Amino acid sequence: MSSSSTTCFRGCCSSDRIPLAIVPKSSLTLLSPIASGAESTVYQARFHGECLVAKKPRLQTSDDIDRYHTELQLLSKIDHPNIIKLVAAHAQPPDYFFLFPMYEQGNLSQALHIKEWSPPWEVIAKICLQLANALGYLHKLGILHRDVKPANIFLDSEMNAYLGDFGLAMLEKDLQGTNLQSWKSTGKPTGGFYKKNMVGTLLYMAPEVLRKQVQTEKSDVYGFAVTINELATGVLPYTDRRTEAQAHTVLEMNYTEQQLTVAITSGLRPVLADAQWGIPSSLSSLIERCWNDDPKLRPSFHDILEELHRICTDLNMGRIRDVKKVTHDSNTVSANLGVQLQNDDSHWPRKAGPNTKDSVLSWGPSWCKRSVDKTACTPTISSGFFAARGGRDTMEDSCFLLPQVGGATNISLFGVLDGHRGPEAAEYATHAIPNHLIARADMGCSPLEALSAAFTDTDSAFRHELDLQRQRSKGQVKNWHPGCTAAVVLLVNNLLLVANAGDCRTILCRDGQATALSKDHTASCCTERDRVTSLGGQVTWQVDTWRVGTAALQVTRSIGDDDLKPAVTAEPEVTELILTENDEFLIIASDGLWDKISNEEAVSFVKDTVKEPTMSSKRLATEAVERGSTDNITVIIVFLKHVSTLERVF
Numbered sequence: 296m297s298s299s300s301t302t303c304f305r306g307c308c309s310s311d312r313i314p315l316a317i318v319p320k321s322s323l324t325l326l327s328p329i330a331s332g333a334e335s336t337v338y339q340a341r342f343h344g345e346c347l348v349a350k351k352p353r354l355q356t357s358d359d360i361d362r363y364h365t366e367l368q369l370l371s372k373i374d375h376p377n378i379i380k381l382v383a384a385h386a387q388p389p390d391y392f393f394l395f396p397m398y399e400q401g402n403l404s405q406a407l408h409i410k411e412w413s414p415p416w417e418v419i420a421k422i423c424l425q426l427a428n429a430l431g432y433l434h435k436l437g438i439l440h441r442d443v444k445p446a447n448i449f450l451d452s453e454m455n456a457y458l459g460d461f462g463l464a465m466l467e468k469d470l471q472g473t474n475l476q477s478w479k480s481t482g483k484p485t486g487g488f489y490k491k492n493m494v495g496t497l498l499y500m501a502p503e504v505l506r507k508q509v510q511t512e513k514s515d516v517y518g519f520a521v522t523i524n525e526l527a528t529g530v531l532p533y534t535d536r537r538t539e540a541q542a543h544t545v546l547e548m549n550y551t552e553q554q555l556t557v558a559i560t561s562g563l564r565p566v567l568a569d570a571q572w573g574i575p576s577s578l579s580s581l582i583e584r585c586w587n588d589d590p591k592l593r594p595s596f597h598d599i600l601e602e603l604h605r606i607c608t609d610l611n612m613g614r615i616r617d618v619k620k621v622t623h624d625s626n627t628v629s630a631n632l633g634v635q636l637q638n639d640d641s642h643w644p645r646k647a648g649p650n651t652k653d654s655v656l657s658w659g660p661s662w663c664k665r666s667v668d669k670t671a672c673t674p675t676i677s678s679g680f681f682a683a684r685g686g687r688d689t690m691e692d693s694c695f696l697l698p699q700v701g702g703a704t705n706i707s708l709f710g711v712l713d714g715h716r717g718p719e720a721a722e723y724a725t726h727a728i729p730n731h732l733i734a735r736a737d738m739g740c741s742p743l744e745a746l747s748a749a750f751t752d753t754d755s756a757f758r759h760e761l762d763l764q765r766q767r768s769k770g771q772v773k774n775w776h777p778g779c780t781a782a783v784v785l786l787v788n789n790l791l792l793v794a795n796a797g798d799c800r801t802i803l804c805r806d807g808q809a810t811a812l813s814k815d816h817t818a819s820c821c822t823e824r825d826r827v828t829s830l831g832g833q834v835t836w837q838v839d840t841w842r843v844g845t846a847a848l849q850v851t852r853s854i855g856d857d858d859l860k861p862a863v864t865a866e867p868e869v870t871e872l873i874l875t876e877n878d879e880f881l882i883i884a885s886d887g888l889w890d891k892i893s894n895e896e897a898v899s900f901v902k903d904t905v906k907e908p909t910m911s912s913k914r915l916a917t918e919a920v921e922r923g924s925t926d927n928i929t930v931i932i933v934f935l936k937h938v939s940t941l942e943r944v945f
């Protein structure tokens with residue numbers, strides 16, 4: 296290093312390790328910004344040829360400059376393997392910087408919610424230990440971090456954790472000296488909460504902080520608990536809760552701070568990471584103790600570390616079984632709204648359609664080649680669903696989500712099936728449609744041909760299966776003609792195909808607007824009515840609407856319904872389009888949703904909700920239930936671009 300000073304410009308910060316002024320200034324080059332928030336802009340930077348990160352705080356008042364110097368004093372004192380390392384600083388008006396190493400994997404929040412990183416239990420345990428070590432070290436120095444949250448934890452290429460952002464950190468003794476009354480009125484030092492849109496910090500703030508009582512090291516323990524719980528579940532705090540009215544407003548994100556504050560101070564906590572997420576009960580109980588409402592009852596980091604070591608030893612000795620991580624389901628949280636998740640005890644054979652086991656790897660590449668257009672934008676897909684039994688006694692909807700069909704990364708297939716006269720056709724088609732599609736692709740069909748044929752193949756195979764079952768029952772089963780409607784989306788690179796038979800519906804959010812990609816096939820549609828009658832079907836006005844045959848079916852296309860063939864055809868209508876940059880997400884849903892929510896409303900609900908496909912799906916389904924939908928409801932949402940669950944929350 297060419298030149299360095301060990302004291303800052305004012306003389307209040309000093310270090311024998313770290314240069315506190317950058318001389319000459321030309322040794323530092325700021326490159327592109329990587330983050331910009333209320334408090335600072337963070338740049339990629341070059342310093343003496345090294346790739347670093349420069350944090351340039353926004354300093355507007357002399358208080359801000361004092362804060363910068365406090366942060367610098369603390370950072371130059373800290374030296375710990377799991378705390379962000381200050382490489383150099385510059386504190387001479389008008390330029391104030393911190394220089395840090397670049398942590399390649401960014402922050403933990405991005406890793407969890409943007410990259411959807413789902414670490415195995417050993418990695419979770421490692422990060423817990425690293426953070427507990429870092430915080431234990433700070434507390435020994437008498438430093439409170441006061442902003443422990445995933446966005447302030449940085450990850451290197453090996454997913455080691457580093458605690459960063461000392462923007463709110465203080466010596467505990469200085470904090471105690473603060474006149475309580477003065478910071479009650481100015482809102483400081485609770486920091487972010489009082490700034491606009493700083494809900495993010497609120498989620499990790501201890502109840503005593505929200506009550507504006509004095510903060511202790513136990514407030515960091517609380518933030519640590521919420522953070523590692525989020526790490527273990529992958530779920531952003533409170534967004535998954537639907538039973539609490541407060542959580543509901545989190546999703547709407549309009550006036551949440553006040554209500555969430557009240558809820559947290561009255562005991563609301565995020566959904567605990569437990570066995571369902573593969574977390575040993577000893578760790579779950581540690582998290583619970585760490586977010587106890589009473590700071591005195593929370594363990595110190597000394598105790599936390601002991602406990603974590605015990606848990607890790609138990610794990611290594613095989614005393615805790617490494618439970619397989621399961622994706623979280625929403626059964627428990629939906630119960631109070633009368634929403635029931637679709638259960639999986641199917642009455643119909645799981646294995647349906649041709650055996651495609653050996654063929655999946657051969658077919659993908661040929662399609663990919665066919666429809667790749669190098670200039671076009673390829674979607675980045677994230678998908679989720681929510682299924683609700685609604686007011687019905689049985690669940691006859693079914694769905695499938697195959698973001699990478701048979702391991703082909705550029706091919707995705709999603710389908711919603713709405714059964715009638717029994718769940719059998721929908722259950723059968725869930726497996727049969729993908730299998731027939733793959734089989735057709737293997738035969739050399741184009742995506743469009745294969746998709747369309749998947750419907751008709753499934754229909755013939757299902758009706759054949761029905762015949763066999765009827766024969767086996769030796770005439771005991773009569774009048775058994777189950778059927779289902781189906782909406783299926785196939786994505787091959789940037790080619791989007793939507794096949795529909797019946798009254799499920801698929802819409803696309805393009806340029807921010809709802810665009811219908813399918814037409815409802817019901818007897819109220821006169822072209823459909825004409826088609827049915829021309830094929831010998833009977834359409835009559837019954838009770839309140841047009842219906843087909845003695846079965847009084849409202850839909851005019853379906854899989855199954857063998858008593859109504861060929862008039863009620865399984866042949867889908869297929870919409871084909873090339874995705875553009877302006878395409879944001881798809882909604883595929885059964886009519887239980889569309890009976891209560893218009894296409895435009897659905898799009899705007901998704902826009903206003905946390906951008907997480909399962910959450911967004913739940914939001915829509917729950918809204919339909921609240922509006923009195925009595926039908927089964929299934930919603931699949933497919934985001935076509937990189938989304939962050941954070942973008943609406945923070």
Ligand SMILES: Nc1ncnc2c1ncn2[C@@H]1O[C@H](COP(=O)(O)OP(=O)(O)OP(=O)(O)O)[C@@H](O)[C@H]1O
Pocket residue numbers: 329330332333334335336337348350395396397398399401402446447449459460461462
């Ligand atoms: N050393 C680093 N390596 C990689 N990314 C970094 C580094 N420092 C900061 N970042 C990125 O910049 C973001 C903001 O940094 P930091 O939290 O220090 O700033 P801040 O303005 O105080 O943020 P906040 O709004 O959370 O208070 C981080 O969340 C991280 O994504």
Ligand SMILES: [Mn+2]
Pocket residue numbers: 446447460
């Ligand atoms: Mn930060």
Ligand SMILES: [Mn+2]
Pocket residue numbers: 334442460461462463
């Ligand atoms: Mn900060």
